[in-house]
Amino acid sequence: MLKACDDYHVPVLFEECMEALDIKKDGIYVDCTAGGGGHSSGILDRLSSKGMLISLDKDDEALSRCEQRREKYSDKNWELIKSDFSKIDEVITELNLEKVDGILADFGVSSHQIDTAERGFSYAVDGPLDMRMDEQQRLSASTVVNTYSKEELVRIFREYGEERFSGRIADGIVRDRAREPFVSTKQLASKIASYVPSKARNEDQHPARRCFQAIRIEVNHELESVEKLLEKAPRLLKPNGRLAIITFHSLEDRLVKEAYKKLENPCTCPRDFPICVCGKVSLGRFVGKKPIIASQEEIKENSRAHCCKLRVFERNNNEEK
Numbered sequence: 478m479l480k481a482c483d484d485y486h487v488p489v490l491f492e493e494c495m496e497a498l499d500i501k502k503d504g505i506y507v508d509c510t511a512g513g514g515g516h517s518s519g520i521l522d523r524l525s526s527k528g529m530l531i532s533l534d535k536d537d538e539a540l541s542r543c544e545q546r547r548e549k550y551s552d553k554n555w556e557l558i559k560s561d562f563s564k565i566d567e568v569i570t571e572l573n574l575e576k577v578d579g580i581l582a583d584f585g586v587s588s589h590q591i592d593t594a595e596r597g598f599s600y601a602v603d604g605p606l607d608m609r610m611d612e613q614q615r616l617s618a619s620t621v622v623n624t625y626s627k628e629e630l631v632r633i634f635r636e637y638g639e640e641r642f643s644g645r646i647a648d649g650i651v652r653d654r655a656r657e658p659f660v661s662t663k664q665l666a667s668k669i670a671s672y673v674p675s676k677a678r679n680e681d682q683h684p685a686r687r688c689f690q691a692i693r694i695e696v697n698h699e700l701e702s703v704e705k706l707l708e709k710a711p712r713l714l715k716p717n718g719r720l721a722i723i724t725f726h727s728l729e730d731r732l733v734k735e736a737y738k739k740l741e742n743p744c745t746c747p748r749d750f751p752i753c754v755c756g757k758v759s760l761g762r763f764v765g766k767k768p769i770i771a772s773q774e775e776i777k778e779n780s781r782a783h784c785c786k787l788r789v790f791e792r793n794n795n796e797e798k
Contacts, residue, residue: 487779487781488512488513488515488519489583489585489781490769490782490785491515493769493787494519494581494723495519497719497721497764497769500520500523500578501528501578502524502525502527503524504529504577504578504579505528505576505577506524506528506531506581507531507533507565507568507569507577507579507580508520508532509533509562509583510534510584511532511540511557512539512542513542513587516581516583517530517555518550521550521553524553528553528554529555530553530554530555530556531556531558532556532557533558533561535560535611536587537612538589539587540557556572563706565706565710569713576713576714576715577714577718578715578719579714579719579720579721580710580713580714580719580720581721581722582720582722583723584699584723584729585725585781585785588781590610594662597618597662598693599662600662600663600666600683600689602663603661603663604662605661606618606619606662608689608692608696609697617696618693618696619659619660621695622650622692623654623658623659626651627647630647630651633694633695634691637690637691637694637695637700638687638688638690638691638694639687639727640691642673642674646673649668649671650668650672662689666689670683670684670685690726694728703729703732704732707733708736711740711760711792714761716794717793718791719764719791719792720789721787722787722788723785723786724785724788725785725786730786730788734788737788737790738763740763741759741761741762742759743758744757760793761790761793763789763790764790765788768787769786769788770786770787771785
């Protein structure tokens with residue numbers, strides 16, 4: 478069932494996330510990516526006045542939209558904090574907390590960010606080369622496109638976009654920016670399309686899609702933040718607490734899947750050892766080996782849900798050694 482929200486952002490896998498978190502009415506929860514408050518509202522609806530929700534985001538517009546929901550939840554304990562989710566441990570400490578009952582993270586770019594031309598996230602609408610989730614930071618898409626070396630551009634296109642024409646595209650960008658700098662999303666998207674072979678221009682997706690993803694990841698240090706969250710979040714969970722993460726592309730999903738597997742089975746002993754001698758103890762269990770994906774009904778109503786995957790980890794009662 479698709480959760481009705483507002484024109485800012487429609488949260489994906491809404492009911493699935495609520496079920497995955499197994500929300501206790503007096504529990505403490507963290508929404509690492511508040512966005513417009515869609516998932517946060519769902520958690521608050523299920524909490525009593527004794528419960529607590531901490532919603533994080535580094536986008537000021539997202540936090541402002543959440544603030545507009547305050548009146549509805551005036552009887553709830555709701556902390557809205559500007560922070561990258563990679564600093565979740567610092568946030569928990571500053572609130573004088575040690576552990577929480579559940580953590581949710583949605584790694585997708587919000588509908589509002591994509592649809593707002595001025596934010597520069599989309600190749601479909603013309604806007605400045607920006608792509609900053611935190612508009613106070615200095616690094617922007619313009620800096621990446623206009624100042625990175627050819628080698629750096631090839632690296633991010635290949636690693637973050639899995640773009641098979643990385644070299645050709647980087648060559649074209651470096652050559653053309655010497656004449657005049659890239660200033661807009663449409664300009665960049667059009668040029669990228671001209672750099673790739675004609676056959677590639679006829680694929681189902683826009684030829685600039687992978688490069689735009691790569692630039693966005695670089696600008697916002699997305700994969701570094703994901704890695705830090707995966708390192709910290711499971712250890713902040715109370716016994717039987719759950720970590721629910723939604724990914725939108727293979728790079729993120731691979732990190733989440735591998736992290737969950739290692740948390741469940743951290744043993745480093747050779748397979749032929751009769752007993753474990755490394756002393757590493759499982760931190761919990763990977764809830765369901767297959768990811769939860771959007772229903773056809775949801776995809777029909779919200780096309781951006783077609784590539785999302787939800788994976789869930791549950792903390793056990795063992796202490797780490």
